[in-house]
Amino acid sequence: MLLQMNSCSGFSLKYHPLQPSNSVKTLRLPSTQINGLVNRSQRKKYSVKCSSQSSFSLTNKVGNREDIINRNHKPLNKSTVALALQDGYASKSEEENTLPASFVQVLNKKFDALYRLTRPYTWASIIVGVLSVSMLAVQSPTDLTATYFIEVLKSMVPAIMMNNFVNAINQLSDVEIDKVNKPHLPLASGDFSIAEGIAIAIGSPMMGVAMGMMLRSPPLVICFIIWWIVGAAYSLDLPLLRWKGSPLMAAVTIIILNGLLLQFPYFVHFQKYVLGRPVVFPKQLLFAAAIMPIFNAAIAFSKDLPDVEGDKEFGLRTLPIILGRERVFSIAVNMLLTAYGAGVVAGATSPFLPCKNCRGKNSFIFYKKFGLIIGHSALAALLWRKAQTVDLTDPPSMQSFYMFIFKLYYAEFFLMHFVR
Numbered sequence: 001m002l003l004q005m006n007s008c009s010g011f012s013l014k015y016h017p018l019q020p021s022n023s024v025k026t027l028r029l030p031s032t033q034i035n036g037l038v039n040r041s042q043r044k045k046y047s048v049k050c051s052s053q054s055s056f057s058l059t060n061k062v063g064n065r066e067d068i069i070n071r072n073h074k075p076l077n078k079s080t081v082a083l084a085l086q087d088g089y090a091s092k093s094e095e096e097n098t099l100p101a102s103f104v105q106v107l108n109k110k111f112d113a114l115y116r117l118t119r120p121y122t123w124a125s126i127i128v129g130v131l132s133v134s135m136l137a138v139q140s141p142t143d144l145t146a147t148y149f150i151e152v153l154k155s156m157v158p159a160i161m162m163n164n165f166v167n168a169i170n171q172l173s174d175v176e177i178d179k180v181n182k183p184h185l186p187l188a189s190g191d192f193s194i195a196e197g198i199a200i201a202i203g204s205p206m207m208g209v210a211m212g213m214m215l216r217s218p219p220l221v222i223c224f225i226i227w228w229i230v231g232a233a234y235s236l237d238l239p240l241l242r243w244k245g246s247p248l249m250a251a252v253t254i255i256i257l258n259g260l261l262l263q264f265p266y267f268v269h270f271q272k273y274v275l276g277r278p279v280v281f282p283k284q285l286l287f288a289a290a291i292m293p294i295f296n297a298a299i300a301f302s303k304d305l306p307d308v309e310g311d312k313e314f315g316l317r318t319l320p321i322i323l324g325r326e327r328v329f330s331i332a333v334n335m336l337l338t339a340y341g342a343g344v345v346a347g348a349t350s351p352f353l354p355c356k357n358c359r360g361k362n363s364f365i366f367y368k369k370f371g372l373i374i375g376h377s378a379l380a381a382l383l384w385r386k387a388q389t390v391d392l393t394d395p396p397s398m399q400s401f402y403m404f405i406f407k408l409y410y411a412e413f414f415l416m417h418f419v420r
Helices: 065-072 078-118 120-136 146-173 175-181 194-214 218-235 247-258 264-274 283-302 305-313 319-323 325-349 359-387 395-418
Strands: 024-028 032-034 037-039 045-050 056-058
Touching: 078 146, 078 194, 120 146, 120 264, 120 283, 120 395, 146 175, 146 194, 146 218, 146 264, 175 305, 194 218, 218 247, 218 264, 247 283, 247 319, 264 283, 283 325, 283 395, 305 319, 305 325, 305 395, 319 325, 325 359, 325 395, 359 395
Parallel strands: none
Antiparallel strands: 024 045, 032 037, 045 056
16 A cells, blocks of 8 residues: 655654663654554554664664665655545545446446347338338339338337337246246346336337327227237237247237238328328239248248247247257248249249330339349248258257348348339
8 A cells, every 4th residue: 555654754863861871762653644544553662772872773673764664665756646645536536436337337238138128130120111111102203202201210110119019028928938048038137127028018019009199090000909919919828828839820920910010001001191092002012912921931930949948848839849840940941942932933924015115114124024033043042052051959050040031031022022
């Protein structure tokens, strides 16, 4: 510890002529100060032996003053003295910074837990789906106004709130299972309390439905109410519910939530309540409604592949438990390949009617026709290559394949615009 010696800590002894030679006198050293506080541990008694000469010595088995300082203390220089003077202020500032630092750490921990509860990467399907469907309602460049894009963004927010509800209610219902399958999730790990999870599960759908009402869009309000009911039925362990325990109902749930609710209600909203036109369903939307359920079913089957151990422990009858991982994986891959085959056939059989008086339009029709064929063929090849690398004994490998299917799903929202 750095000592700051007060000027009163020094002393001097003078030989007194009446002091007998070789006599011993007890001496009490003054106390030293450490940062302005008396260090009482330094108040020690020393015996001073006087001789006839004007000198003295300390007889409690210690050396001279210089030896004491050299042994117990580091030499002081300008920098150490300055540090000693500032030490009191430094300790005070450390105490002041403790509370803000701990508050920031707690806040960061809560944000990280919220991220793992709501899983923002699942918002991508909503953002891509809503953007894609909104473009189907556009008939001319004049429709692409700032007001239109603002309406598109406003319609995304309640859908994200409904997605947060589905994630929250699912994790609330599966806390014990997630402690085995996914211990990193916030409710299973304890980073979020059950009360906090319930608050999010109640508040999110209420906000979603309220936003739908604020948009004055009956199709979106109905969409969010159905989203609320189906999402709860998927997870809640109540009679006739807990649909995730049934392979068929689990697939139906994902087809409804990730497919149909992002297509027809949103198209009607943009076509009728934003652009003010009569509702006519285009071929692209009908193609998406036919092919997207295949992707949704593949997602439903694949999502349970990494969770077999925990699902078995808690008595769930998922498809990988009933049929085995290998068969379910093969079914999912073949379903996706079939969907891509249907996309290639749709492109090959689409009409190619040239326009005699518009050269540019002929080129556009050509690119759309062959874009549908080439796009689906390329994605089918990527799927086949990815399937060859999956290790069905390694949960991270199966989870990677599951996330890959989502990327294929996003790409299909783009390719559906090539349908004529």
